[in-house]
Amino acid sequence: xxxxxxxxxxxxxxxxxxxxxxxxxxxxxxxxxxxxxxxxxxxxxxxxxxxxxxxxxxxxxxxxxxxxxxxxxxxxxxxxxxxxxxxxxxxxxxxxxxxxxxxxxxxxxxxxxxxxxxxxxxxxxxxxxxxxxxxxxxxxxxxxxxxxxxxxxxxxxxxxxxxxxxxxxxxxxxxxxxxxxxxxxxxxxxxxxxxxxxxxxxxxxxxxxxxxxxxxxxxxxxxxxxxxxxxxxxxxxxxxxxxxxxxxxxxxxxxxxxxxxxx
Amino acid sequence: xxxxxxxxxxxxxxxxxxxxxxxxxxxxxxxxxxxxxxxxxxxxxxxxxxxxxxxxxxxxxxxxxxxxxxxxxxxxxxxxxxxxxxxxxxxxxxxxxxxxxxxxxxxxxxxxxxxxxxxxxxxxxxxxxxxxxxxxxxxxxxxxxxxxxxxxxxxxxxxxxxxxxxxxxxxxxxxxxxxxxxxxxxxxxxxxxxxxxxxxxxxxxxxxxxxxxxxxxxxxxxxxxxxxxxxxxxxxxxxxxxxxxxxxxxxxxxxxxxxxxxxxxxxxxxxxxxxxxxxxxxxxxxxxxxxxxxxxxxxxxxxxxxxxxxxxxxxxxxxxxxxxxxxxxxxxxxxxxxxxxxxxxxxxxxxxxxxxxxxxxxxxxxxxxxxxxxxxxxxxxxxxx
Ligand SMILES: Nc1ncnc2c1ncn2[C@@H]1O[C@H](COP(=O)(O)OP(=O)(O)O)[C@@H](O)[C@H]1O
Ligand SMILES: [Mg+2]
Numbered sequence: 001x002x003x004x005x006x007x008x009x010x011x012x013x014x015x016x017x018x019x020x021x022x023x024x025x026x027x028x029x030x031x032x033x034x035x036x037x038x039x040x041x042x043x044x045x046x047x048x049x050x051x052x053x054x055x056x057x058x059x060x061x062x063x064x065x066x067x068x069x070x071x072x073x074x075x076x077x078x079x080x081x082x083x084x085x086x087x088x089x090x091x092x093x094x095x096x097x098x099x100x101x102x103x104x105x106x107x108x109x110x111x112x113x114x115x116x117x118x119x120x121x122x123x124x125x126x127x128x129x130x131x132x133x134x135x136x137x138x139x140x141x142x143x144x145x146x147x148x149x150x151x152x153x154x155x156x157x158x159x160x161x162x163x164x165x166x167x168x169x170x171x172x173x174x175x176x177x178x179x180x181x182x183x184x185x186x187x188x189x190x191x192x193x194x195x196x197x198x199x200x201x202x203x204x205x206x207x208x209x210x211x212x213x214x215x216x217x218x219x220x221x222x223x224x225x226x227x228x229x230x231x232x233x234x235x236x237x238x239x240x241x242x243x244x245x246x247x248x249x250x251x252x253x254x255x256x257x258x259x260x261x262x263x
Numbered sequence: 264x265x266x267x268x269x270x271x272x273x274x275x276x277x278x279x280x281x282x283x284x285x286x287x288x289x290x291x292x293x294x295x296x297x298x299x300x301x302x303x304x305x306x307x308x309x310x311x312x313x314x315x316x317x318x319x320x321x322x323x324x325x326x327x328x329x330x331x332x333x334x335x336x337x338x339x340x341x342x343x344x345x346x347x348x349x350x351x352x353x354x355x356x357x358x359x360x361x362x363x364x365x366x367x368x369x370x371x372x373x374x375x376x377x378x379x380x381x382x383x384x385x386x387x388x389x390x391x392x393x394x395x396x397x398x399x400x401x402x403x404x405x406x407x408x409x410x411x412x413x414x415x416x417x418x419x420x421x422x423x424x425x426x427x428x429x430x431x432x433x434x435x436x437x438x439x440x441x442x443x444x445x446x447x448x449x450x451x452x453x454x455x456x457x458x459x460x461x462x463x464x465x466x467x468x469x470x471x472x473x474x475x476x477x478x479x480x481x482x483x484x485x486x487x488x489x490x491x492x493x494x495x496x497x498x499x500x501x502x503x504x505x506x507x508x509x510x511x512x513x514x515x516x517x518x519x520x521x522x523x524x525x526x527x528x529x530x531x532x533x534x535x536x537x538x539x540x541x542x543x544x545x546x547x548x549x550x551x552x553x554x555x556x557x558x559x560x561x562x563x564x565x566x567x568x569x570x571x572x573x574x575x576x577x578x579x580x581x582x583x584x585x586x587x588x589x590x591x592x593x594x595x596x597x598x599x600x601x602x603x604x605x606x607x608x609x610x611x612x613x614x615x616x617x618x619x620x621x622x623x624x625x626x627x628x629x630x631x632x633x634x635x636x637x638x639x640x641x642x643x644x645x646x647x648x
Contacts, residue, residue: 077499091490115479
């Protein structure tokens with residue numbers, strides 16, 4: 001089976017710093033794949049290079065086996081990729097429901113004239129989008145916030161709303177950059193259940209996360225980055241036992257590994 | 264677009280088995296608090312429609328405004344819509360309004376002055392030219408962000424003004440005289456009253472259409488672009504196209520405004536299209552509320568009234584002030600509003616409506632302590648947070 005999403009040998013440097021060195025990953029439908037590594041390992045850069053927000057210097061990005069390297073973010077969205085950002089990027093002046101509706105932008109196909117005239121078919125599209133958005137909010141446990149301004153929400157709620165925005169369009173690949181950072185224990189539970197459900201429905205989930213409990217509990221496959229290089233790939237049991245990983249990452253202190261990092 | 268699905272916090276759901284009065288109150292409270300906007304556009308249209316219809320009565324009654332101000336207010340409203348969309352919704356400080364307004368005005372002036380073509384057709388030509396120019400400008404301009412965009416568009420604005428002043432066909436500061444008025448069939452728009460109604464029918468239609476636009480997925484994409492381009496784009500909304508769309512809509516509306524102005528005044532000269540216009544509009548839009556289309560006419564009329572009042576009464580209060588006094592006043596008002604009420608009259612209005620809505624909701628939620636058959640009907644108390 002062709003992986004739904006694949007990145008091969010991505011290279012990216014900032015000035016002299018090599019943020020990614022031949023970094024590769026391959027994710028499949030129905031799977032939760034975790035990307036872990038110490039701070040500065042290049043995880044966020046990896047996301048940016050595959051979502052089109054940054055251009056890799058070399059390497060390939062494939063969606064369903066098709067080469068889409070260098071495609072801009074809206075193109076990746078059209079191809080079924082959705083993502084969240086490490087530093088939550090909501091639209092602060094819009095309410096929560098409208099924020100999530102932006103995630104459904106591509107599902108409303110009517111043009112500006114239809115929108116200006118409020119044609120019946122546009123109204124129907126809007127209504128359908130609205131109920132999808134509310135369902136997405138429901139799934140993230142934030143439906144009661146629908147009419148609050150996004151900028152006024154506590155950090156944890158903002159993260160959940162951002163996840164709702166990413167999943168409302170039914171992405172085939174979902175990239176989450178530290179989604180559990182700043183969540184309360186209750187919110188983190190909702191998140192874990194949600195990710196399992198999303199994967200069960202068929203999406204491929206690529207998860208950057210410092211909370212090892214979440215990673216070990218959810219991921220079927222883990223890729224470990226260190227200084228821009230992939231130092232290990234495998235199921236959680238193997239990764240935990242891998243001496244290279246322990247030295248580079250878990251070796252920082254086994255106790256620390258359980259905490260919610262992302263300071 | 265109703266928001267009946269997923270009632271937000273504090274929204275009173277329409278329960279069944281409740282008295283009709285209570286239902287009306289509950290609904291009214293939701294509308295006032297902005298939880299439902301199904302009625303807002305209708306209410307806005309009715310209020311503005313009545314205001315416009317009665318203009319011939321109340322404008323002259325002020326003592327310093329005339330029906331000419333009524334016509335100008337409609338024209339400024341058309342111009343202001345573009346600014347609300349660009350600055351308020353999309354967050355793009357693109358200040359080319361004087362150029363697109365001028366293109367519309369000169370299209371009408373040049374093409375109709377010797378009765379060469381029908382003024383309505385000339386208006387259409389102006390729109391087409393403006394759209395082509397806007398598309399051509401969008402490609403270089405919207406590669407720029409923030410200050411760079413503002414400075415580049417000011418360059419375009421100055422270029423436009425210079426062309427209007429220097430091009431052989433525009434008559435420069437001497438202008439073009441004898442532009443015929445508009446007509447529909449055998450009816451010629453001559454009186455200020457006819458012009459007021461014509462201009463406002465167009466302005467209100469544009470307001471309604473753009474209000475529909477901003478409450479659609481396009482409007483959400485505009486706000487998204489102003490909030491976070493990265494997130495907008497990874498949601499599938501292309502910032503470049505959204506900005507270009509808004510820029511084109513703004514240019515087309517300014518073009519109509521320019522054509523109307525030329526046909527109404529019968530005369531155009533370059534001095535109508537300098538940056539004073541841009542500043543005046545900026546003040547009107549900020550006073551109305553950068554993100555409010557419905558409040559725009561109030562901002563426009565408020566500033567027109569203030570400037571007329573200053574010109575009428577200013578010299579007697581502060582001697583030795585000439586016709587420049589409104590410009591000084593604009594600067595003061597702009598700063599005051601930005602500091603004190605950055606949301607403009609719109610946010611003040613929303614706040615008042617919200618307070619009223621809370622009051623109505625409280626009344627609607629009161630259990631029936633009234634005598635049987637009393638005002639509040641059956642006892643179905645509303646639990647509110
Ligand atoms: N925009 C940028 N400019 C310069 N250096 C950057 C930029 N983004 C990331 N880096 C550098 O690239 C490396 C990887 O960063 P990042 O991808 O954010 O790591 P992670 O997400 O794993 O913590 C770090 O050394 C960081 O300083
Ligand atoms: Mg990171």
